[in-house]
Amino acid sequence: MIKTIQDTKLPALGFGTFELKGEECRRSVTTALEIGYRHIDTARMYENEDEVGAAMVESGVARDDIFLTSKVWMDDLDYDSLISEAQASVKALKTDFLDLCLVHWPTEKVPLEETFRALTRLQEEGVIRHFGVSNFTPKWLERALDLGDVFCNQVEYHPLLRQRRLHQMAIEHDLLLTAYAPLAEGKLHDNEVLQKIAKRHDATPEQISLAWLLEQQNVAAIPRSSKPEHIRSNFEALEIRLDDEDRSSIEQLPDDRRQIDPEFAPAWEK
Numbered sequence: 001m002i003k004t005i006q007d008t009k010l011p012a013l014g015f016g017t018f019e020l021k022g023e024e025c026r027r028s029v030t031t032a033l034e035i036g037y038r039h040i041d042t043a044r045m046y047e048n049e050d051e052v053g054a055a056m057v058e059s060g061v062a063r064d065d066i067f068l069t070s071k072v073w074m075d076d077l078d079y080d081s082l083i084s085e086a087q088a089s090v091k092a093l094k095t096d097f098l099d100l101c102l103v104h105w106p107t108e109k110v111p112l113e114e115t116f117r118a119l120t121r122l123q124e125e126g127v128i129r130h131f132g133v134s135n136f137t138p139k140w141l142e143r144a145l146d147l148g149d150v151f152c153n154q155v156e157y158h159p160l161l162r163q164r165r166l167h168q169m170a171i172e173h174d175l176l177l178t179a180y181a182p183l184a185e186g187k188l189h190d191n192e193v194l195q196k197i198a199k200r201h202d203a204t205p206e207q208i209s210l211a212w213l214l215e216q217q218n219v220a221a222i223p224r225s226s227k228p229e230h231i232r233s234n235f236e237a238l239e240i241r242l243d244d245e246d247r248s249s250i251e252q253l254p255d256d257r258r259q260i261d262p263e264f265a266p267a268w269e270k
């Protein structure tokens with residue numbers, strides 16, 4: 001499934017790599033590429049760009065056929081650090097460019113204007129094709145949109161944390177809303193409502209979450225797994241079509257089950 005954002009086409013289903021390290025990371029990314037994933041998400045902070053890059057090179061898949069995202073950590077958002085961190089990303093990933101470079105978390109430590117100036121320079125030099133933000137609340141996103149093109153906001157998003165406002169903003173501004181932790185970090189499995197929907201589709205709760213996210217306008221999802229059978233079944237979620245009854249059951253679920261909430265997180269908004 002391909003989505004078009006600001007005239008750029010990208011695969012809506014990506015592969016997440018948070019917490020995958022070393023050989024496990026390399027093996028999982030290799031499996032994902034073999035199965036057909038063509039969108040990969042990493043970050044400087046994950047300390048796995050070397051392995052992600054090695055798996056990409058060894059796969060033989062053409063670089064232009066992969067949509068590759070990395071993120072710069074919040075301590076490195078001043079002009080000079082951001083430039084050198086993005087260049088280090090590209091080098092570790094054994095490529096010439098990132099499709100998307102994200103500000104991993106918002107921070108007041110560096111003016112966003114300065115960060116965006118560095119991102120714009122990287123884009124002009126072809127080091128990155130697009131830039132965007134992650135973990136930006138509606139207020140932070142408004143600030144970012146005032147400063148220039150934002151291609152993406154990557155946030156936690158799944159049936160137990162529905163991002164109605166950020167989704168609306170994504171549609172209004174033609175930006176990508178990438179759903180991270182789209183499986184609520186494995187916590188959807190025992191949800192009875194999702195299990196019931198899954199049974200109707202001969203599917204799993206994880207596949208139902210992914211199908212629900214992927215059918216939404218401007219939304220991508222980046223599930224992570226280290227198990228080949230999960231990597232494959234998550235990919236097969238692309239074949240599931242939900243109906244109105246499924247959607248209204250999901251709308252009845254609790255909407256406040258945030259999994260990722262570090263002490264440096266911004267003040268979350270509804």
Ligand SMILES: NC(=O)c1ccc[n+]([C@@H]2O[C@H](COP(=O)([O-])OP(=O)(O)OC[C@H]3O[C@@H](n4cnc5c(N)ncnc54)[C@H](OP(=O)(O)O)[C@@H]3O)[C@@H](O)[C@H]2O)c1
Pocket residue numbers: 015016017018019041042104134135154155179180181182183184185186189204206207222223224225226227229230231233234260
């Ligand atoms: N921007 C940010 O701040 C941020 C924050 C968090 C995540 N992310 C990105 O989003 C990606 C996804 O989020 P996440 O890794 O936190 O969590 P997730 O994808 O929601 O969940 C991953 C967990 O679900 C399990 N799982 C995967 N597929 C499954 C299946 N089919 N059935 C049962 N269990 C399954 C995995 O275990 P197994 O390995 O055993 O399958 C793993 O424990 C990350 O990898 C990262 O790329 C970004």
